[in-house]
Amino acid sequence: MESVSVSSQLNKSVRQQYMQLPQGARCQVTYVWIDGTGEGLRNKTRSLEQEPKTLQDIPEWNFDGSSTYQAEGSNSDMYLIPVAMFRDPFTLDPNKLVLCEVLKYNRLPAETNHRARCKKIMEQVKEEVIWFGMEQEYTLFGADGHPFGWPKNGYPRPQGPYYCGVGADCAYGRDVVECHYKACLYAGLNIYGTNAEVMPAQWEFQIGPCEGLDMGDHLWMARFLLHRVCEDFGVILTLDPKPMMGNWNGAGCHTNVSTKAMREEGGLKFIEEATEKLGKRHKKHIEHYDPHGGRDNQRRLTGLHETSSIHDFSTGVANRAASIRIPRHVGQEKKGYFEDRRPAANCDPYSVTMVLAETMLLPPELHDKEYKFEKEYMFDKE
């Protein structure tokens, strides 16, 4: 079986001919949302009479939730609320990609719509000016279900030469990475950088620094772009945190965090206070750091392969086997940021950033508070 999909064999110059056709004043807007799994992304497109200049120009929409693990057939309509707009690197200007929140029939947030609660938390801690940077690791698979570039009936050489590697014997699938980077820059996503990872066919991109809610918006859209680029090449993206058993690295989403106070002179004190608070809420964070309450991370956080053990909480300067790593230069300059290495690659960034802000910056009596959402979503924009 081939390692690239049948679709990728479709003639691309035929496609180009059509994609170059002018479209008049009308504009294609692709709505993107998170489905009932909490990991999967869905999308559908509509034409607008003219290019939307801001989010307010984009109408609400709806979809069949019974086909996305989100509703019963008997009551399947769900709402799509546009929340962030980007340029479309696939069909190009003036077309748009629009990230959406999903609401149930009663206009309350869907089960996997964690953005709603994240927004409430971020609004409360606005003066702290909290910044995030997330390091998204991922693995490329061939259409045959085996990691891309790996020999058919076996394994590559052991890990060692692949991290940041170059050469056909080290870097498997760089084309995907390069194209995704350009697509993100075009779309207006805050992509910080890329590198090859420790396992062959594993890569990483970083999004940030983003303030508050933007982190989740940019990371989810960057993931959508990556799925689409992989689809164009005929390979498959997986964010599974431990795609290969044995002596092969897992995939995480290390989350770098800072507040204004941490970034200023003497900020190390606030970093230490924050890690102290995080230490007291380890189990709660683990529940939020993958879409299955910690069960996915159990396969990954073993204490080996540059991970901490899922059972213990630890902090260390320049220590990649700790739950929290304080970068060496932050330890020296006594200000900056810290890195939470626990989130899994398939985490929901809204959940991760929300629980970090909550634990670090809100008093314990507000932790796990249930918020009401009626007011925000009751009225249609149209």
Place this chain on the structure above:
Amino acid sequence: MATSASTKLDKAVKHQYMDLPQGDKVQAMYIWVDGSGEGLRCKTRTLDSEPKTIQDLPEWNFDGSSTYQSEGSNSDMYLVPAAMFRDPFRKDPNKLVLCEVLKYNRKPAETNLRRMCEKIMTMVDTQHPWFGMEQEYTLLGVDGHPFGWPSNGFPGPQGPYYCGVGADKAYGRDVVEAHYRACLYAGVQICGTNAEVMPAQWEFQVGPCEGINMGDHLWIARFILHRVCEDFGVVASFDPKPIPGNWNGAGCHTNFSTKEMREDGGLKIIEDSIERLSKRHMYHIRAYDPKGGLDNARRLTGHHETSNIGEFSAGVANRGASIRIPRTVGQEKKGYFEDRRPSANCDPYIVTEALIRTCLLKEEGEEPAEYK
């Protein structure tokens, strides 16, 4: 299978993405030498505007425990930009940035040989030392067999391949052509290419470069070669003896001159330098491959246009000697000489440094001298 799975990824699709405009943002790819002293690593970051000089590029850091350079418990290492080039893969305004590596305590990493080389070069800059290095390499398929060789065997014996033309003589010229053009674009001082004696073996030359530039330009040229080969789905090997038996090894012959050697009567200075080199053979051998001479022991046999590793020799137009003085230099009584001992996988920083120490700083004995 000779070419990698990555070659199946559709390049027309890739071009569509690579043509996307990127606004003011610039991609800077940071490149460094890993703990093996031979391997290159790279990662990229976005900058908000085009860097005009090396000073515009910020320091960065990386996980040294994944590159054979540190332990996991204390893994952060620093990347300090040292030389900037245009990026022939992502094109303008994007950059390739060669970096020095520092340990957690900001001392040079074990395989950061640039730091000492730069110091030595500064001591002799008024003598304008020029270098030209002839980088030989072998193309391999991803199956590890030389590219173009029959799967279960060998091609016809050496003879017709050196500077050859034709599909039965030149294996993989596309890589060479692409690499040459990419180096010219990047601003690397590439001065030529030719097919080598073993089929699937090639050579490019970088120079003339003064002082520290030699190491910088050669390392970037090597990186560009690895990236070009990756794009084609083949592998570049700098192993000094990839195939045992009656097949040539791969070296990095190093041509060297100073202002004095290049001027009238310079031959005398050349002969004086060679005299000094003859007394320090083993020190140079230890500097001429990343394993203190063990790699070169497989290559410098006295056959296949090499000298024997145990003996030092010099001669005009003699390719079996350690040092060759080109015929024209012997006639014009000025010019340069060629040290044929360095291995293809040598670190050019320590090779050029060793030549300066022995010939210009007039050091003697088995160990390099320490300077303040």
